[in-house]
Amino acid sequence: MSRRNTEVTDQGTAPAGAGATAECPLREVLALIGDKWSAQVLVELGDGPRRFTQLERAIEGVSRRMLTLSLRNLERNGLVTRTVYADAPPRVEYATTALIEDIREPLEALSDWARHAGPAIAAARDAYDDRRGRPPAARPAPARS
């Protein structure tokens, strides 16, 4: 007993008035979709309703476990819907709700920014690491003098 594993904004995450409730709404968004997979799930669902395995293969890298947890979390917060069809082979479809319609654009703007600023960020990071003389990961083959 005593569940040790809660994860991904489980029911104990936001006491709703306990005092944690960040005064900054941005923190709440990040708490919701700031985890490793939720945002990507939303992006995939933005293209239309998808089945579980469809998402699993589309996102690539996500495990059944995390995908389930992320979907449950999104469902709990009313961002996606879960529909079960009584077919012979089990069929479950996930879709976005009207709530996320308004964040799709900012989210894509963020993606766009990442694409645009990516190289500059990498360069900055490289320069920073070089300045500190701290190679990120042991140059594979420095020898070569």
Place this chain on the structure above:
Amino acid sequence: MSRRNTEVTDQGTAPAGAGATAECPLREVLALIGDKWSAQVLVELGDGPRRFTQLERAIEGVSRRMLTLSLRNLERNGLVTRTVYADAPPRVEYATTALIEDIREPLEALSDWARHAGPAIAAARDAYDDRRGRPPAARPAPARS
């Protein structure tokens, strides 16, 4: 040996070519500012250059440690600059770079969305918990400030 403590996208996080590098740019943004404090730091700095303690008191809830780590991380990725003045009392100012100019708006859009959708999300969560017969967490103690 072998540094145990790295944290907040430290130098060991991104092997820079190891293979992790998410194919989804959105993931990269979240990896950058998706942590607990970085986004809020950016928001504060968006109002203009700030000193360390200024940020520490403005954000409220952040520890020196996490603030330092977040700032270091943001600095490393070229999102903020760190300027040290040779004053009698040490004076360090942090400011945003041109890189973040393009995400300020999407970020604010997200905040705005959170503010707008917040109640609906809370309602959905409440309904979900009620459906599952799982009360969130028996208010520990509101303790009204």
Place this chain on the structure above:
DNA sequence: CGGCATCCCGGCCGATACTG
């Protein structure tokens, strides 16, 4: 097919103490 249960690890994050 869709999901849950268990094990386990690494890293986020907070509290505390010490330094220039």
Place this chain on the structure above:
DNA sequence: CAGTATCGGCCGGGATGCCG
């Protein structure tokens, strides 16, 4: 004022296995 160092917890999250 502006950090840095150390300790410890808690939880995100990957791997695996079982079940309807």
